[in-house]
Amino acid sequence: MTKKFKDYYDCDYALELSQRIVVVYPQFQTDRFLSLLSPSLEQLEFNDRQVLLASSLKEVLSLNYQETIALFEKILGPELESSLGMFTEGYWLWPIGKYVELYGDTDFEISTSFSKELTKRFTGEFCMRPIILAFPEQSMQLLLKWSLDxxxxxxxxxxxxxxxxxxxxxxxxxxxxxxxxxxELLTNLKDDSDKTIQKSVANNLNDLYKDDPVRFETIISAWETEDTTKECIWIIKHASRTKRKRESSI
Incomplete structure (x- = not known):
């Protein structure tokens, strides 16, 4: 029987996470951490497990937010070399991202800086969204800069x-x-050679079409020129899948 993704985050995982933390923070109370989890962790669905893990970390760590993030930075480990691996090699970092998602939306600089480092080992889109809501203009300007990273x-x-x-x-x-x-952000990425970026941009535009087809066409029409790259052509085609489906049903 194939193991469900949620079941990777069980009590054995919690022990392994605590052992990583103890290396850089010997005061970490492993027994207390496990006691907060053991009654219910393995009975919960995926997201509830992440919330419980993150909230239990917060309860056990006698540190403020800035100090906690500084601790987490010490256990991140090496950057992933490829575009993939976030759910295979970096999966163990999910509760760390959930911690930022739950508690980091009042500290723009620390949370965005950490999210940038986190995504190099795992992924940062979930913990960034509350920050974007709290600091929309600052976040959009930062994301524009990141699109050229x-x-x-x-x-x-x-x-x-x-x-x-x-x-x-x-x-x-x-x-x-x-x-x-x-x-402008998506335009910076429209010719990117990395396939995971192409998929993200295409999915972004497909989402946009569902809510605002006019603005979708504004972007696509600006990209469709005689000099359009093969990467951009692929993005446009993949981004237009909902549009094609709707048109074929008429």
């Missing part, structure tokens, strides 16, 4: 975290409120 995982994050309909997340309409920046 030398690290491909950071460039992907610039697109992925601003998706209107990101799976496993609440809808986020900041892209529509700051459409000029959003359009």
């Amino acid at each position: 030398e690290n491909k995982r950071v460039r992907r994050l610039a697109s992925e975290c601003i998706r209107i309909r990101l799976p496993w997340a609440k809808k986020l309409y900041t892209a529509l409120d700051y459409f000029d920046i959003y359009s």
Whole structure:
């Protein structure tokens, strides 16, 4: 029987996470951490497990937010070299991202800086979304900058975290409120050679079409020129899948 993804986050996982923390923070109370989890962790669904893990970390760590993030930075480990691996090699970092998602939306600088480092080992789109809601203009300007970053995982994050309909997340309409920046951000990525970035941009635009077909066409028409790259052509085709489906049903 195939192991469900949620079941990777069990009590054995919690012990392994605590052991990573103890290496850099010997005061960590492993027994107390496990006692907060053991009655219910393995009975919960995926997201509830992440919330319980993150909230239990907060309860056990006698540190403020800035100090906690500084501790987490010490256990991140090496950056992933490829675009993939976030759910295989970096999966163990999910509760760390959930911690930032739950408690980091009042500290823009620390939370965004950590999210940038986190995405190099795992992914940062979920923990960035509350920050985007709390600091929309600052976030959009930062994401625009990240869309030009030398690290491909950071460039992907610039697109992925601003998706209107990101799976496993609440809808986020900041892209529509700051459409000029959003359009420029995606345009910076439209010719990217990395396939995960191409998929993110295409999914972003497919989300956009569902809520605002006119703005979708504004971006696509600007990209469709005689010099359009093969990467951009692929993005446009993949981004137009909902449009094609709707047109074929008429």
